[in-house]
Amino acid sequence: MEIPKFEDKTFDCKVCQKEFKWSARDQQYYAKKGFKKQPQKCSECREKSNKLRDESMFYIHCGICDKDGVSLSPPPKDRVAICEQCYNKLVNDSLGLKQEVAPSS
Ligand SMILES: [Zn+2]
Numbered sequence: 001m002e003i004p005k006f007e008d009k010t011f012d013c014k015v016c017q018k019e020f021k022w023s024a025r026d027q028q029y030y031a032k033k034g035f036k037k038q039p040q041k042c043s044e045c046r047e048k049s050n051k052l053r054d055e056s057m058f059y060i061h062c063g064i065c066d067k068d069g070v071s072l073s074p075p076p077k078d079r080v081a082i083c084e085q086c087y088n089k090l091v092n093d094s095l096g097l098k099q100e101v102a103p104s105s
């Protein structure tokens with residue numbers, strides 16, 4: 001089997017418009033992972049967006065299961081915070097409840 005050859009390439013970052021190098025090693029890594037797409041952002045912008053995602057998560061203490069968890073929305077001040085798992089459970093429960101309550105015609 002032929003091993004594909006990788007060469008360093010340069011791209012323009014879609015975010016900061018700066019030219020960045022996509023090293024042969026990185027390309028190899030991408031190929032190994034099965035990624036078909038080329039990177040759109042330089043490593044700096046990639047790091048920044050990763051950080052931003054982390055910062056948009058809120059750490060909460062769930063008042064139902066008493067576990068620490070993360071939430072995409074800030075914890076409410078007027079009531080207990082609910083983790084994602086418990087929230088999903090509640091939503092499912094209320095959906096089930098609605099179905100039970102719905103009149104059967
Ligand atoms: Zn960039």
Ligand SMILES: [Zn+2]
Nearest residue numbers: 062065083086
């Ligand atoms: Zn919970």
